[in-house]
Amino acid sequence: MATEEYHALRRRQVAEAVERLVAEHGLAAVTIAKAAAEAAVSVGLVQHYFASKDDLLRYAYTQVTERALARAQQRAQELDAHHGSIRRALGESLAERLPLDETRQAEWRVLFAFTARAVDQPILAAVRNQTEAALRAQVAQAITNGKECGEVPPDTDADPAAAGLLAIVEGLSLHAYLDPATMPASVALAELNRALMTVLPGQCRQYD
Amino acid sequence: MATEEYHALRRRQVAEAVERLVAEHGLAAVTIAKAAAEAAVSVGLVQHYFASKDDLLRYAYTQVTERALARAQQRAQELDAHHGSIRRALGESLAERLPLDETRQAEWRVLFAFTARAVDQPILAAVRNQTEAALRAQVAQAITNGKECGEVPPDTDADPAAAGLLAIVEGLSLHAYLDPATMPASVALAELNRALMTVLPGQCRQYD
DNA sequence: CGCTCTCCAATATGAGCATATTGTTTCTAG
DNA sequence: CTAGAAACAATATGCTCATATTGGAGAGCG
Numbered sequence: 453m454a455t456e457e458y459h460a461l462r463r464r465q466v467a468e469a470v471e472r473l474v475a476e477h478g479l480a481a482v483t484i485a486k487a488a489a490e491a492a493v494s495v496g497l498v499q500h501y502f503a504s505k506d507d508l509l510r511y512a513y514t515q516v517t518e519r520a521l522a523r524a525q526q527r528a529q530e531l532d533a534h535h536g537s538i539r540r541a542l543g544e545s546l547a548e549r550l551p552l553d554e555t556r557q558a559e560w561r562v563l564f565a566f567t568a569r570a571v572d573q574p575i576l577a578a579v580r581n582q583t584e585a586a587l588r589a590q591v592a593q594a595i596t597n598g599k600e601c602g603e604v605p606p607d608t609d610a611d612p613a614a615a616g617l618l619a620i621v622e623g624l625s626l627h628a629y630l631d632p633a634t635m636p637a638s639v640a641l642a643e644l645n646r647a648l649m650t651v652l653p654g655q656c657r658q659y660d
Numbered sequence: 661m662a663t664e665e666y667h668a669l670r671r672r673q674v675a676e677a678v679e680r681l682v683a684e685h686g687l688a689a690v691t692i693a694k695a696a697a698e699a700a701v702s703v704g705l706v707q708h709y710f711a712s713k714d715d716l717l718r719y720a721y722t723q724v725t726e727r728a729l730a731r732a733q734q735r736a737q738e739l740d741a742h743h744g745s746i747r748r749a750l751g752e753s754l755a756e757r758l759p760l761d762e763t764r765q766a767e768w769r770v771l772f773a774f775t776a777r778a779v780d781q782p783i784l785a786a787v788r789n790q791t792e793a794a795l796r797a798q799v800a801q802a803i804t805n806g807k808e809c810g811e812v813p814p815d816t817d818a819d820p821a822a823a824g825l826l827a828i829v830e831g832l833s834l835h836a837y838l839d840p841a842t843m844p845a846s847v848a849l850a851e852l853n854r855a856l857m858t859v860l861p862g863q864c865r866q867y868d
Numbered sequence: 869c870g871c872t873c874t875c876c877a878a879t880a881t882g883a884g885c886a887t888a889t890t891g892t893t894t895c896t897a898g
Numbered sequence: 899c900t901a902g903a904a905a906c907a908a909t910a911t912g913c914t915c916a917t918a919t920t921g922g923a924g925a926g927c928g
Contacts, residue, residue, distance in 0.1 A: 455874095478780035480688065495916095496877050505916065561779060568776030570838060579840045588842065611712060615835065615842050616851035623831025627823065630713035630778060631789050634796065634823050643824035644901060650854050663904095691885065704885095704907050713886065871927085880919065889910070894902080 463501050466491045467512040474512075475558040478564040480624045482509070510575055513566045517583040520563065524548070528590055538598045540593065543562040546621050547644060551629045552637045560625060595651060602657040613651050620647045671709050675720040681764040682720075686775040686847060690717070690758065691706045711832050718783055721774045725791040732756070736798055746806045747860040748796050750799065755852060759837045760845045796822045803859060810865040828855045 469491035473482045484505055488495045502508040529546060531541035551560035570576040591614035598604035622645055627635040677699035681690045692713055696703045710716040735756060739749035759768035778784040799822035806812035832851055835843040 471712065480777075480780070484917085485915075494877050495879095497875080499917075500666075500874090500876060506661070512682035564776070564779060567834070568772070570777075571687075571776075572688070572773060577838055581842075584839065611811070611842075612847045612850065614687065615847060616832070616854065617781070619830065619831035619835040619843065619851065620828050620855075622834055623829065624824070626775070626830055626834075627827040630775070630785055631792065633689060634789075635827065638825075639820045643827065646824065646858050649827075650858050692887085693885080702907050704909095705905080707887075708905060869928100872925100874923105874925085876921105876923085878919100878921085882916085883915085883917105885912100885914080887911085887913105890908085892905100892907075894903100894905075896901100898899100898900090 459501070462497070463511060464506065464515065466498055468495065468517045470508065470512040470628055471562055474562045474565050479509075479569055481519075483522060484508070506575070509566075509569075510579060513576055513579050516559075516562055516566070517579060520559065521583050521586055525590060528594070536601050537596055537652075537656050538601060541595045541647050542617075542652070543645060543648050544646075546591075547592075547641060549621050550625050550637070550644070552641050556610075557629065560629060564569060564626070564629075584618065588618055588635070591617055598652050598654075598656075603652040603654045605654070608651065617647060619649065620644065646650065667709070670705070671719060673721065674701065674706055674709065674716065675723045678716065678720040679724055679770055682770045682822060684771050686769075687717075687777055692716070699731055704759060705862075714781075714783070717777075719788060721787050724767075724770055724774070728767065729791050729794055732795060733798060736802070745860075745864050746802055746811050747808060747856050750802045750825075750860070751853060751856050753802075754856075755849060756826060757829050758833050758845070758848050758852070760848070761852060764793075765837065772834070790809075792826065796826055799825055806860050806862075806864075811860040811862040813862070816859065824857060828852065 466487060470482055470487050473486060473490055484498055485495055486510065490496045491498075498508065502511065524642065527542070528545050531544055534541070543631040545631065566576055567580060570580045589641075591593070592610040595604055595608065595613055596612040599606055599608065604610075621644065624635065624640045628637070628640045674695060678690055678695050681694055687824070692706055695705055696706045699706075704813065706716065710719065723756055732753060736749070736753050739752060742749070745779065756764070759765040774784055775788060776786045796819065800818040803812055803818040803821055807814055807818075808817065810819075829852065832843065832848045836848045
């Protein structure tokens, strides 16, 4: 039914307004009234489509993470197609998560705000861990591919290594955002590369 | 004057109550009234000693970070005295920051809650960056020592390397806390060690 | 036509909060 | 000894917010 689509559209419209508010003023500054105003709708509409504020925030978080994940997967496929080294492809894919320009800084603020709240709200933690698992699977796949290719030592356990890389990216992101003087883009990228070198130290064997 | 001491004591008393509240319910749940109740004092007293809620939170954050920093420096000295390898000493010092038991989890929650808020509040960011700088200097010193000793390649730039290690610890901490199934203590420690190996790969030369 | 249900807007309600105000006691300086 | 300042306690104020309530405009339908 088109009514279902319309329903989903409305929810997305409000969720995007929430996203903008979080990016600009932080999660703490989001209220139903402000979200409604930002989306140019009434408070009543927001109430009609979301059972509670928590519901709204959960939905918004899900939207953001799903979009970020989709983009990461899209980008990973693009890079695979170029047949470069896996380390390079993975590196570029991970480097994209670093908040090194205005656009990614805004998105990082949103994702991090929700992550921070996930510490106290199991519902948000679940959303996060689910997306994180998909992301980790993607990185783990790249590492596994690297084993076949010869870039990764055969005794490497792909899943912990992937979890480690994602954690490192997260830590570098936080520092790059909060203290760019100490952790400028150059340092963040260098440190990411250092980490990548330990997981994928080898050269890719050439197949005919 | 003893009146100054008394003043400082009172402030600390309230700040510690705030700390307990943050550890248990998160920063968002802290109110002046609750902080007063937790400290077993009146709202009026809190107002008397703190100009505003922001002032109270800033003070509490400063207290927590300073204590954590002091402990880290204390621990570093202890480890230095044992004349083990620098990598091992640094590793133990950094590993202590990981939220791997109840005590450190509680403290991590407090520190992370403030860090998250620092994203939107420059005043808190300043507190954080100041402590972080001291911590980084400590790690950088260890790395520099490692150069003299031979554990660290001579072309290593100590400060970025130190910043990288601290960022990695932060990322591992976040993941270990939010998703312990994926990032259990064993994996967090292994990944930390992997990072340490890239910065301090060598063996310490023996002197006389 | 009239009934009901969805969709939405406007407003009401009541709780929680930071901060202000006022009152009271306890030092302390002159 | 006493004025007044410091150190509180209790309560008031006024705002913000999530949610509840009410009302109404269309849309489908018998």
